[in-house]
Amino acid sequence: MLIFIFRKSFHARIVTMFIVVLLISLCAAYMFTYVFYPEHHRSEQSLSTVEDGINALLLSEEAASIADLEANAREHQATLTVLDEEQQLQYRSEAAQPISDASIHNFSSLSEGESSFVFKGTEELFEIAIARPINGELHTLVYQVDLSAESQAVRDIIIASLLVVFIVGSILFLIASTPIVSPINLLSKAAKKMATGDFSVYxxxxxxxxxxxxxxNFNYMSKELQKVENMRQEFVSNVSHEFKSPMTTINGFTQAIRDEVVKENEREEYLAIIQSSTQRLSRLSDHLLQLASLESEHHPLQMTSYALDEQIRRVILATRLLWEEKHIDIQVDLPSITIEADQDLMEQVWMNLFTNAIKFSHSHGTIWVNVIVLPQQIKLVVEDEGIGISEEHLPYVFDRFYTVDEARTPEKSGNGLGLPLVQRIVDAHGFSIDVQSKITEGSTFTVTIMPSVSYD
Structure with a gap:
């Protein structure tokens, strides 16, 4: 379980690495101070000797003479100062430090067998005062233990240990951090490549x-950016193609008219072609601008409540010349329905779907426009008996510039922006659109409108 957590969690790996490095560093410092720093032994032994000496001095009985006391003090690494009953100096070892008046005053209150301890931190000196009789007279024995050597040894040991921990820890962290830093460095280099436009990095x-x-996640981002880049290049290529074709037509026919190589009876026909190409460019520009606006999510929706059935009937009437020209029968089933949406944008949806149905329907065919009312939604269905869409093309019909009609015949050609625009408008409203189609059997487009709907 712990191994699984260690492998799956970067945080656990960092914490574990820190604990391991710390333990190894402390062990290394311990071994260094004991194996390579013998002063530690000496200071420890010295402190132990001083402790034993203090205990021995406190437990000592009446001494025969000051010389015996001096020998006892020297044996326990201490100096001796002897004060009489009047606290007057009677004896002081050569290495002994002078006793302050304040200390002498404190010692004067000691009774036989009592002791006093004073540690002078600034001088690193430990004073032990004991009231003991010498030759039948009460004296104050003041032992001084110099701890400066031991204190310095302890400081040296601490500094050495910290240095060992720092050095060993730094080396171990440097080694242990390599597997962590390595993939981050790779990510940094890959990000720099992507910044130059190379999205193929893996x-x-x-x-x-x-x-x-x-x-x-980085590899996924790289893959998605590569797709976006391919789409951008394809978009530029398609836009160039869509603009180039009518521009070439306009330029060619305009030049022909200016050079007067066009017969008088053909001039009107050429002007009509120029006008048609101009209108195509205008529609293309409008669609591109609308798509850009909708995809940027900055296109405000002008939400209003209006009669959907009346809007559909207006669209059908507006395209009457188109479906009458092909002798198409229109079957409509529209109950009175009120929805809340952007009326102008939704009119573009119905116009695109209906004109597509007309465009790809056979002469003398039928188009059905029906509304299916459900408890929480309605479905508006536009169905035709046209040429249909093959299964392999269905996933891409809402992609920009994607056209199913590979032959691009004049009567069926388009710029591939109508259905993408329809989907963006539907998505912006929170609605959905679905398409079902079979080749030679026709297509069915279904727009599902969510709540905020009422009907009679």
């Missing part, structure tokens, strides 16, 4: 923790 995943997840 980083091999070697771990299952958060770094591995980051690598997966």
């Amino acid at each position: 980083i091999q995943k070697k771990r299952e923790d958060e770094i591995g997840e980051l690598v997966d």
Whole structure:
């Protein structure tokens, strides 16, 4: 379980690495101070000797003479100062420090067998005062233990230990951090490549923790950006093609008219072609602008409540010349329905769907426009008996500039922006659109309108 967590969690790996490095560093410092720093032994032994000496001095009985007391003090690494009953100096070892008046005053209150302890931090000196009889007279024995050497040894040991921890810890962290920093460096280099426009970069995943997840997300981002780049290039290519074709037509026929190589009876026909190409360019520009506005999510929707059935009837009437020209029968089933939406944008949806149905229907065919009312939604269905769409093309009918009619015949050609625009408008409203089609059997487009709907 712990191994699984260690492999899956970058945080657990960092914490574990820190604990391991800290423990190894402390062990290394301990071994260094004991094996390579013998002063530690000496200071420890010295402190132990001083402790034993203090205990021995406190437990000592009446001494025969000051010389015996001096020998006893020297044996326990202490100096001796002897004060009489009047606290007057009677004896002081050569290495003994002078006793302050304040200390002498405190010692004067000691009774036989009592002791006093004073530690002078600034001088690193430990004073032990004991009231003991010498030759039948009460004296104050003041032992001074110099701890400066031991204190310095302790400071040296601490500094050496910290240095060992720092050096060993730094080396171990440097080694342990390599597997962590390595993929981050790879990500940084890959990001720089992507910044130059190279989206083909791929980083091999070697771990299952958060770094591995980051690598997966980076590779996914790289793949998606590559798709976007391909779409951008395809978009530029398609736009260039869509603009170039009518521009070439306009330029060619205009030049022909200016050079007077066009017969008088053909001039009107050429002007009509020029006008048609101009209108095509205008529609293309309008669609591109609308798509850009809708995809930027800055296009405000002018939401109003209006009669959907009346809007559909207006669209059918507006296209009457088109479906009458092909002798198409229109079958309509529209109950009175009120919806809340952007009326102008939704009119473009119905216009695109209906004109597409007319465009790809056979002469003397039938188009059905029906509304299916459900408890929480309505479905508006536009169905035709036209040429249909093959299964392989269905997933792409809402892609920009995608056209099913590969032959691009004049009567069926388009710029491939109508259905993408329909989908963006439907999505902006929170509605949905679906298409079902079979080749030679026709197509069915269904727009599902969510709540805020009322009907009679």
